Amino acid sequence: MSKKAPSESQLNTTEVDDLLVLCEEVMRATPEGAIRFIEPAPGVLARAKSKQHNIVFGRRGSGKSSLLRKTAADLTIDRRPIAFVDLETFKGHTYPDVLISVLIKTLGEFEQWLNGAAINPATKTSFWKRLFGTAPKRPPFHKANTAALKSNLRVIIADLEAQLRAPETSTKQTKITVANELATSGQFSAAATVPGLSSSATANIASKSNGTKEEQASYVSHKVEYLHQNILRFQHFFKELSILSDGPSFLILDDLYHIRKADQAKVIDYFHRVAKGNGMWLKVGTIKHRSQWYEHSDPPIGMKLGDDAREIDLDMSLEKFETLKKFLKQVLDNLIAEKPPLSIKELINPTAIDRITIASGGVTRDFVGIFSGSIAVARNRGPEHHRGPKIGLEDVNLAAGDYDSNKREEFKLDSAEDREVLEAAFTKLVSFCTETSKCNVFLVSQKLTGRVRESIDQLIDLRMIHPVKSRVTLKKGAAGELFEAYMLDLSQYTAARKVHDFHMVDLSGHDKDEAIRRSSLIYSGT
Known part of the structure; x- marks a missing residue:
């Protein structure tokens, strides 16, 4: 442990260097990171592990992959067959090759699971303790029956690989x-x-x-005809797997939005048909307005929410500010606790925590990223600066501005063919907030439809604007009309705060609800 003088800030210790590395590591969900999972709301994890199909919605960095990784870990400890497939691998693939590729990856993951978690005894601590921190209570699967099923599985995978290599x-x-x-x-x-x-x-x-x-x-x-003809073959495998495991199996398809939107419902539909009645449950993670999981056609394609699958929404908005801050602060507390003797009290001012919460828009990964950036800003100015030896408000503002480049890069990656339209829509919105209304919050009528509404929905998912309040009425005018309130991302107006008359609504304040009930904040997009 490094020594520091009483007047020295904790920011300049080697433990903070280690904390920054840890922050970088946790900003990407990994199997090992499942042990750090914090449930964003009661019952979320139980629903993700339930015997029903789920579609998990959330913005980039909201914790979708972390939830699904934790789900996979817990189900594995219970010796439930599990396959985790990251669909980003198949970005740019076209149908039907994308479906065949995902099938190969899925069955390969189940094969790997059968080679390890299915047959490893609970006493093999090098496997269980190292990866999961505990051992299973259920006994291992019957080895001979497992070997027979794996042999059949290899034949299926080889056949699929031959189909993938064959011309259309x-x-x-x-x-x-x-x-x-x-x-x-x-x-x-x-x-x-x-x-x-x-x-x-x-x-x-x-x-x-x-x-x-x-x-x-x-x-x-x-x-396509091969896939139709072999669906019974795949169904039979999962039926046999269910018998072998004496229970259900689970397939996790993470980041559906990475494959072509036109193909998403087709991929989901095929696995849904394979799973139905055969002891397999689908867990799909994606960004809501970048995805198409169901098509109203004859016959329908995909999974319909409410009928075929249940929704799990991980997006935490600024509307419930205190609940959100409590959750994000717990995330930060747990990270800092791994690097003693650091303490949150010695590293950051309470008002700065509020500001990071607002700057993150409720997205966990952005919260951690802006916190890391705030450390760098505070270190650069030094502990003798008038802002003091801890992270302060202005440090967060500057870090949020710097973090914009990360969001812009992901904006380009995720907006795909809609990029130019969304960039134009966002530029127009920024201009309205910084030059016309001169406020960081804007209102949208609940009646708004069309391209402007669609752009706003997508900009929310791309983390450039953030929901603030779902139901707002005006103090004067527009009798009976309801509005929704949104906040422009903090990175877009850190400089505008210095503009004369620019009003920054403090979303941690008690008067925020009254402050946004102004007709001058209404944005129509025209």
Whole structure:
């Protein structure tokens, strides 16, 4: 442990160096990070582990992957077959190859699980204690039966890999020799087209002097048709897995929004059909307004919320500020506790914690990232600065401004084909807040529809604006009309605060609800 003089700030200790490294590590969800999981609301983890299909919604960094990693860890300790598939791997893949690729990865993950967690005895502490911190109570699976199921699984995976390598359309020929001699010759042809499959067949029959007939058949084979034809095969595997494990299995598909939006419902639909009635439950993590998990078509495609799956929403808004701050402070407390003798009291002023909470918009990863940046800002100015030896408000403001580059980069990655439209919409919104209304909070009518509404929804998911209050009425005018309040991300107006008459609503203050009931804050996007 490093020594420091009584007047020296904890910010300059080697323990803070270690804390910064830890903060960088926890900003990405990993299997090892499951031990640090903090439940954002009571019952969330229990729902994620339940025997029902779930779609977990949340902005980048809100804790979707952490929840799903913790779910996977807890189910593994209970010896429940589990596969965790990160769909970012398949970004840019097109259908049906994307589905075949995800199937291969899924079955490969189940194979790995069967090789380890299924058969490792509870006494093998090098496996259980190292990865999960505890040992299972259920006994290992029957080895011979497990080996037989794994053998079948390898055949299925090899077949899928062959399909993935094959071209989308292939021509095959079959020759049949018949002993009967024909006195005539002729030709027959037929063609048929069905949804998802085009096929044609030709047959040539000719008389042979040696009394044989040669028949040739050619047809078009599609990967989509292969998937249709083999769904019973995949269902049978999961039924057998359920019997072997004496219970359900779970498939976690994380970050659905990374695959093409046009393909998302198709991928979900296929796994939903495989799972139905076969002891497998789907847990899908994604960003709400960047995803399409269900299509109203004939027949419907995907999973419909309420009927087929239940929603788990991890987005914590600034509306419940004290609850949000308590949760985020607990996250910070736990990280600091890993690096004694550091203490939150010696590192940061209470008002600065409020400001980081506001700057994060309720996103856990952004909270940790801005906290790390605030340490760097405070260190650079030194403990003798008039702001004192701890992280203060202005340190957070500057760190939030610096953090904007991270958000902008992820904005580009996640907005994809909508980037130009969303950038234009955001520029217009920033101009309204900083030049027209001169306030960090703006109002949107609950009746608003169309492109402006869609852009606002997507900008929320991209963490450039943040929900503040779901129901607002004006002090004067617009009788009976309801509005929603949003805050422009702090990084966009740290400089604007110095502009004359710019009003920054303090969302930690008791008068915030009254401060936003002004008609001048209404944004229509026109």
